Amino acid sequence: MAEEFGYPLELFVHAVDQNYVCPVCLAVLRDPVVCKDGHTLCSKCLNRAIGTGNRTCPVDRSYLGVREPSRNRAVHAMIQKLTIKCPNSFEAEGIGCDWTGPLETAESHSRDCGMKMMKCPNLGCSVQIYQSEIKVHEEKCPHRQTRCEQCHQDFKVVFRGAHQRRCPKIVIECPNNCGEQILRDQVNVHFLNCKAEPFACPLNCGVILRANQAEALKKHFQAKTADHLDKTLSLLMRMRQTKGNEQAPKTVDRVAFVWDANSNDLANSQTVLSPVVSSRLVTIQCGLKKHEHFFHVFVTAKNTMEISSMLTSGMVAVRTDSGHDVCKRWQKQVLQTDEFILIKNFFKEDDLQRNIKISFYVKFML
Numbered sequence: 001m002a003e004e005f006g007y008p009l010e011l012f013v014h015a016v017d018q019n020y021v022c023p024v025c026l027a028v029l030r031d032p033v034v035c036k037d038g039h040t041l042c043s044k045c046l047n048r049a050i051g052t053g054n055r056t057c058p059v060d061r062s063y064l065g066v067r068e069p070s071r072n073r074a075v076h077a078m079i080q081k082l083t084i085k086c087p088n089s090f091e092a093e094g095i096g097c098d099w100t101g102p103l104e105t106a107e108s109h110s111r112d113c114g115m116k117m118m119k120c121p122n123l124g125c126s127v128q129i130y131q132s133e134i135k136v137h138e139e140k141c142p143h144r145q146t147r148c149e150q151c152h153q154d155f156k157v158v159f160r161g162a163h164q165r166r167c168p169k170i171v172i173e174c175p176n177n178c179g180e181q182i183l184r185d186q187v188n189v190h191f192l193n194c195k196a197e198p199f200a201c202p203l204n205c206g207v208i209l210r211a212n213q214a215e216a217l218k219k220h221f222q223a224k225t226a227d228h229l230d231k232t233l234s235l236l237m238r239m240r241q242t243k244g245n246e247q248a249p250k251t252v253d254r255v256a257f258v259w260d261a262n263s264n265d266l267a268n269s270q271t272v273l274s275p276v277v278s279s280r281l282v283t284i285q286c287g288l289k290k291h292e293h294f295f296h297v298f299v300t301a302k303n304t305m306e307i308s309s310m311l312t313s314g315m316v317a318v319r320t321d322s323g324h325d326v327c328k329r330w331q332k333q334v335l336q337t338d339e340f341i342l343i344k345n346f347f348k349e350d351d352l353q354r355n356i357k358i359s360f361y362v363k364f365m366l
Contacts (some may be wrong), residue, residue: 005044006030013083013100020079023059024049029079032072037062040072080104088115124156193277259286 006027009016022029024045031043039059046069049058057064080103087110089096097115110116114132125143138144142158150169164170168185175187178196191197201207207220259274274286282301289296 005042005048007079007084007103011084011087013085016082020075020082028082029072029075032075032079033069034072035059035064035069036067040075043069043071086110086113086115088113088117122156124158195278261288 005025006022007030008027009021012028016028019040020028022032022042022045023039024041027042029040029042032040033043033046034040035046035057037057037060039057041058045058049056050064055064055066056062082103083100084103084106086097086099087106089098097113099109099113101109112131114130116131117128118131118134120127120129120134120137120141120143122138122141122143122145125141127137127141129137143156145154146157146160147154148163148167148169151167153163153167155163166184168183170184171181172184172187174180174182174190174194174196176191176194176196176198178194180190180194182190198208201220201224207224261272261274265272271287271289277284285300287298287300289298
């Protein structure tokens with residue numbers, strides 16, 4: 001109670017006059033007030049005594065009346081001049097704060113006292129440390145916030161490992177062990193063109209193949225020619241017996257990629273080609289060709305296996321810096337070796353200011 005209401009006597013450097021001691025809490029008066037009988041008490045001690053509704057003086061039990069007690073400004077001013085020790089001098093033996101000064105300056109000193117115990121401000125950290133060491137602790141605290149350089153998401157340092165295992169912008173090895181390094185959030189897009197992506201034999205013989213094993217594919221088709229013919233024949237027989245609009249099962253393949261074409265390349269050349277993209281069935285390359293004041297978009301599609309395939313649907317979408325968007329779709333074109341699709345007058349040269357982004361998607365079916 002002494003620490004809660006008055007100032008502890010042991011806090012003062014010199015012995016304190018008994019006239020400055022509260023008769024209720026027996027500590028040095030804090031915010032002293034005077035009752036009508038002249039008794040000086042801590043304001044909190046008096047408020048607690050009359051807070052129950054019994055307005056009697058806690059010293060002599062005389063009735064205080066309805067008038068509020070007045071502050072003892074003279075005693076308050078003299079107490080504020082008394083010399084005290086820093087409250088943090090008792091924190092630990094031999095290493096406490098050695099500051100002494102007038103009581104009236106204690107509050108400002110307490111804000112800056114290096115030996116004041118503080119709780120780490122980082123959520124989840126329970127460490128309590130001296131104020132003079134708090135900055136050093138914050139720089140090393142495992143609960144401090146940091147930002148991922150790849151995805152720019154904030155997380156606690158203690159969860160760095162968990163974040164790296166799910167960060168969408170970290171480069172990882174292809175799960176199919178094709179040798180490519182890709183962003184984690186692009187894995188599903190990569191699978192569309194992954195050379196090591198497993199797929200069933202397009203002739204439905206039940207064998208699982210990989211697109212990057214060209215020699216194995218060739219040997220498979222050579223070794224299974226008879227089986228493939230038998231299955232094809234069986235399929236034709238079933239198709240003859242099929243009634244209505246039912247269709248026989250078909251093998252589907254897809255290619256999708258985004259190409260950023262640079263206007264400087266287009267200005268210095270009549271034709272600019274995108275990187276080559278391969279799927280299980282075809283090899284695709286997109287290109288831009290300048291003709292007078294227009295750009296043509298063309299796509300070269302080459303079968304990777306000696307099997308004819310049908311381009312069932314596709315789309316090329318172009319977005320320029322000027323905000324001009326163009327989209328072109330097509331359907332049902334049979335691809336032979338080295339055939340290409342040419343889209344004439346796709347957009348004007350005036351639409352191109354700096355760069356152009358081309359989104360390309362094609363669906364194939366045997």
